[in-house]
Amino acid sequence: MIVTIDGPAGAGKSSAARLLARRLGFDFLDTGAMYRAVTLQGLRCNCNFTNETDLAKLLADVRLELPGDRVLLNDEDISALIRTPEITAASGPVASSKVVRTKLVEWQRQIADGRDIVCEGRDQGTIAFPRAECKFFLFADPVERARRRHRELEANGQTISFAEVLQAQQARDTRDAARDIAPMVAAVDAIKLDSTQYTLDEVVDKMERIVRERIPRCEPTSDGRTPSRSRVQL
Ligand code: DC
Numbered sequence: 065m066i067v068t069i070d071g072p073a074g075a076g077k078s079s080a081a082r083l084l085a086r087r088l089g090f091d092f093l094d095t096g097a098m099y100r101a102v103t104l105q106g107l108r109c110n111c112n113f114t115n116e117t118d119l120a121k122l123l124a125d126v127r128l129e130l131p132g133d134r135v136l137l138n139d140e141d142i143s144a145l146i147r148t149p150e151i152t153a154a155s156g157p158v159a160s161s162k163v164v165r166t167k168l169v170e171w172q173r174q175i176a177d178g179r180d181i182v183c184e185g186r187d188q189g190t191i192a193f194p195r196a197e198c199k200f201f202l203f204a205d206p207v208e209r210a211r212r213r214h215r216e217l218e219a220n221g222q223t224i225s226f227a228e229v230l231q232a233q234q235a236r237d238t239r240d241a242a243r244d245i246a247p248m249v250a251a252v253d254a255i256k257l258d259s260t261q262y263t264l265d266e267v268v269d270k271m272e273r274i275v276r277e278r279i280p281r282c283e284p285t286s287d288g289r290t291p292s293r294s295r296v297q298l
Contacts, residue, residue, distance in 0.1 A: 074209030
């Protein structure tokens, strides 16, 4: 079963997706980390992010693994290196590239194949997994989102003003929503959740209830056989 969580930066997607996956016993895929990893590799190689041929060459030398909460780029643990404002800012052009998006969506589908998984990003319910069994679009008031992000950066020891965080977030929202390829929009069949007034646990409680209602049950058919398609038994 595939559950997708899309939405703008700072709405709490990653935390919600991680916790939801843990409660359900599902795997978790942070697709933003994949764009960040490609961005880091590109910066290291002085890649021209506006040149699709350069980006295609870059991707040929990228091997990503996402064990647990870690991100490995060609066997190097880059989990902390990709969570900086520099990578956040530089990831925009990378995420707007057709060649990058095509490859990363292909990898995301390979990872999710045959698994029970919660996938988090901007295009998971629209492009990567349009037939996902359960889709959420998580959003929140922009000032509250920037406040959360600012707290997170400070907790990681980074010095940046709240105004800078808010400004960078606004620029990112506009860019993510306006780009030609895979713009950040809610899938028509996504359940929209506003996290502004709610704690993480409250948001995930709601999501968990909805997902559990949709998990296929392994009930015997009228002839007494168990349908073979159902993989999950509650
Ligand atoms: O969610 P995040 O901040 O870690 O995402 C990093 C970058 O990747 C950001 O520019 C948005 C982009 N992104 C995307 O375009 N599509 C996704 N599915 C995930 C992230």
